[in-house]
Amino acid sequence: MKTDKILLDHGSGGKISHSLFSQLILPLFENSALAQQDDGAVLEVGGQQLAFSTDSYVVDPIFFPGGNIGDLAVNGTINDVSMCGAHPLFISAGLIMEEGFPIEDLKVILKTMAHAAKKAGVQIVTGDTKVVPRGKADKIFINTSGIGLIPKGVNVSGNHAKPGDKIIVSGTIADHGITVLSTREGLKFDSDVKSDSAPLNHMVKAILDSGCDVHVLRDPTRGGLGTTLNEIASQSNVQIQIFEESLPVHNSVKGICELLGFDPLYIANEGKLIAFVPEDDADKVLKIIQQDEFGKDAVVIGEVKESNPGKVVMQTAIGGLRRVDMLTGEQLPRIC
């Protein structure tokens, strides 16, 4: 049934978030940058191309193995700007805190943010703090925005995928979402699962500096790899085929997914990218990614085809074929 209220699903990053965007938001703000529907807006100012992006973080719990809401907020925006083919330079941070939030926790979060920014080589140059009465927000929410410069000649976008492209993923999928979920639910797994929260701007720079032809860069965050691939398939009007056997998933993450009935294809990542690269350059780009500290487990997971545009299919390990649809419904709320 249609709803006249915002449901948790509207924040899933899946189908229903997309319809909120395309039916309500886009028509009201109609402009060409927004209509591109990439991770950030690509703008031209005085002959220079800029990338500009914003994101809000409401993760629960705010501390989890591998990071906290602070580095998540910084890395997330760095990555969104980077996926436009840009070098991120400056970031803003807006904090919304609940009355009674411990200063000690805030200190830890701010320190992590500073450290993450330093590691990525960006500066947090402006910001804002607001406090709301107890119970009106949950601990702390963070919004970050970032801008970066797009070097001359670089032109990556979700609508540039071409038949024949190889698809590279920079490492194991589903680590972040599964970490947050198992921390939140107090699930005790004797596992080494931790969030993959990481800045990918150095990796992107190395790819672009190599002179290799890159058609698409994306970070499969909320909604997971499956949803991101669907976005690209429909933006570029191509079919995407992936191979189940090549999908990199940590053993323990796979185990937790099995146990809880989740599909790693729809679980959020916070430090992974996918690159669509013409076959001739694929090996070279793969090696470059593997040399980066966050790309050691990079592999080719699939390719772009012509038939059946807009669809994503997967060859399963047993040789069957199945569709990979966009995430429908909220798989996990408040994961980032």
Added chain:
Amino acid sequence: MGLKYVDEYRDASLAKQLISKINDVSEKPLRLMEVCGTHTMSIFRHGIRTVLPGNITLLAGPGCPVCVTAQKDIDAFIQFARMDDVIVTTFGDLIKVPGSGSSLAREQSLGADVRIVYSVFDATNIAKENPGQQVVFCGVGFETTIPTIAASVLTASGDGLENFSIYSANKLTPPALAALMEADGVEIDGFILPGHVSVITGTDAYRGTFEKYDIPSVISGFEPVDILKAVLMLVEQNEKGVPALENAYPRAVSDQGNTKAKIIVDQVFEICDASWRGIGTIPQSGMCLKDAFHSFDAAIKFAMDLPDVPEPKGCACGEILMGLKTPKECKLYKKRCTPMDPVGPCMVSSEGACAAFIKYSN
């Protein structure tokens, strides 16, 4: 984490051997029903339909708990959500199922306190934390879930937890199989029997149905190799004309099942008639709380006794879970009914046939 365990039964080369054997042996047209929703999901997830020969049709059966829940029970959950000072606790899939005019999700967005829980014990904890409120758990499950629900009632009773109750729409598998065999127009050449349910019930629970109807029946696990093995056994039984009740999941299922769990269930529940979507009332197919536990029965506590209501118009969910129709034969499929705006529960539950069709098949 028992990962190796899973991978072994996902072994691609073993699966491929089974696939070619099935292709070699199978000649007759066969309609095999996977009774359990988890099987349906696994079959789609691994693309098993696409590797079987064209003469084998797999049908999704009545083993998706949310899908078989009668409309009046969904309406009861919604009524609970509308009551003041009631917290409704439920497994996730249920909240989007449309009742007559609303859904738990809708009530939630209107301010009702509806909480998704992963276990019934989350619900008893919520009851402990909220002594001023009544906590109702929507009990929608089969033999697999019923023991835990029974245990929660025992615990609640021991703890004197007075603000906790369950609404039992729980159901039993074997009577549903018998009802299918009796129903008009149903053509089934074999059952792929549910692994998880059988862990509790044991193989023996199906013997009555098997002997009465002489229907090839194989208990199966959920990994591709398990399912393919069960399909091969059913094909062989049919080709040879020798129906049998076999257990292809012996690593988890015994003849007697889990006697401890069965004892706990017997303490709390008794068998009663139950109303199934599409099929109607099946005698002796439900689980109701025994008299001694009536204070934990939400239906009694809140005098909730709704009449049978018709299912959503045009929704073929009931026929689908009897193997009479496929989702694509429903006029509303993908048109009026989508996962974002579902008409029937088969489109809501991740284990539902319509949801699986839309999600995994092109």
